Amino acid sequence: MQPVRMVDLQGRHLQAADATEALILDVLRSGRWVGGPVVEEAERAATEVFGRRHAVGVASGTDALALALQVVGIGPGARVAVPALTFFATAGAVCAIGAVPVLVDVDERCLLDAAALGAIPRPDAVVPVHLFGNACHARLPGVPTVDDAAQAAGCPTPGGAVTATSTYPTKVWSGAGDGGFVLSDDAELARRARHLGNHGLAGEHVHTSASGHVGRNSRLDPVSAAMLLGQRTTLAARADRRRAIAARYDAGLPAGMVALERDPGNTAPVYCLLTPERDAVRERLARAGVESAVYYPRPLHAQQALEGRAEVHATPMADRLSGELLALPVHAGVDDRAVERVLGALQW
Numbered sequence: 001m002q003p004v005r006m007v008d009l010q011g012r013h014l015q016a017a018d019a020t021e022a023l024i025l026d027v028l029r030s031g032r033w034v035g036g037p038v039v040e041e042a043e044r045a046a047t048e049v050f051g052r053r054h055a056v057g058v059a060s061g062t063d064a065l066a067l068a069l070q071v072v073g074i075g076p077g078a079r080v081a082v083p084a085l086t087f088f089a090t091a092g093a094v095c096a097i098g099a100v101p102v103l104v105d106v107d108e109r110c111l112l113d114a115a116a117l118g119a120i121p122r123p124d125a126v127v128p129v130h131l132f133g134n135a136c137h138a139r140l141p142g143v144p145t146v147d148d149a150a151q152a153a154g155c156p157t158p159g160g161a162v163t164a165t166s167t168y169p170t171k172v173w174s175g176a177g178d179g180g181f182v183l184s185d186d187a188e189l190a191r192r193a194r195h196l197g198n199h200g201l202a203g204e205h206v207h208t209s210a211s212g213h214v215g216r217n218s219r220l221d222p223v224s225a226a227m228l229l230g231q232r233t234t235l236a237a238r239a240d241r242r243r244a245i246a247a248r249y250d251a252g253l254p255a256g257m258v259a260l261e262r263d264p265g266n267t268a269p270v271y272c273l274l275t276p277e278r279d280a281v282r283e284r285l286a287r288a289g290v291e292s293a294v295y296y297p298r299p300l301h302a303q304q305a306l307e308g309r310a311e312v313h314a315t316p317m318a319d320r321l322s323g324e325l326l327a328l329p330v331h332a333g334v335d336d337r338a339v340e341r342v343l344g345a346l347q348w
């Protein structure tokens with residue numbers, strides 16, 4: 001029997017293969033292999049998907065976070081509050097610009113906890129992560145916010161000064177490789193992000209002079225932009241299918257397992273349940289040919305790379321959730337029979 005996979009990128013591509021491949025071929029034949037109209041069009045699409053006025057295509061979600069932090073004035077030594085349970089890159093981006101990640105506990109939905117955030121010495125910036133597509137509203141008055149919406153394409157999320165997102169292939173709206181966007185309603189912040197991601201150069205061309213800021217090379221490439229435009233055409237239909245799968249899982253979970261609560265507008269980019277028997281349940285699923293995933297098995301304070309580099313606060317909820325969260329397959333390639341197979345394998 002075919003395994004039920006966590007992701008099916010080939011299947012996703014096939015849903016929009018003709019349109020996507022034609023766009024990619026145009027890019028290859030145009031000889032415009034950096035920037036150009038396809039990237040601009042993908043940036044326009046990103047403003048729609050994320051509901052922000054301006055979008056700047058960059059080379060990864062991690063770069064989007066680092067550039068977003070820089071444009072709100074964060075640099076070496078600044079303290080940046082991040083949730084203690086998230087993908088490593090949320091903290092990695094903070095370290096990459098010489099700032100210090102301040103690890104703050106999460107709430108029962110694995111979102112940065114507003115009360116815990118209010119209880120720590122005031123940070124210089126806050127990064128609420130809209131994990132699993134749920135909107136995180138934790139912020140602090142007068143402190144710049146950079147929203148991490150890497151997992152929230154197509155999900156309503158509040159936008160602070162700047163939003164960063166990833167178009168890594170496993171995201172529901174992805175490119176052909178790494179990529180991301182810096183998004184903002186503020187044209188000046190968006191302009192600064194574009195400038196820093198283009199070597200800090202004053203103009204578009206390589207030999208114009210750097211204008212006072214040392215930037216780097218972080219640009220969305222046109223092949224990925226073409227892929228994003230192709231996938232845009234199936235984004236809504238795929239979201240509908242994921243919602244239907246998630247609703248069926250919610251209704252069919254056995255006693256002892258609970259679905260992680262989702263916002264009404266959440267399109268289930270990731271489906272998570274909570275069970276204290278997580279590792280045993282995973283093994284049972286694997287024996288039945290059902291893939292699953294753990295987002296995330298270790299809170300950030302348990303990541304060796306952050307030892308001595310992060311400011312750590314009490315994280316009892318992050319510690320608990322990292323042992324109980326389990327993600328099930330929820331992409332549009334999971335048909336009704338596969339959904340029932342997953343539910344069947346969850347029963348003791």
Ligand SMILES: Cc1ncc(COP(=O)(O)O)c(C=O)c1O
Pocket residue numbers: 060061062063086087089090129131148150151165166167168178179180
């Ligand atoms: C919550 C979160 N933040 C940041 C990132 C980093 O994005 P990228 O892998 O594109 O650098 C990811 C995904 O990979 C993510 O899930």
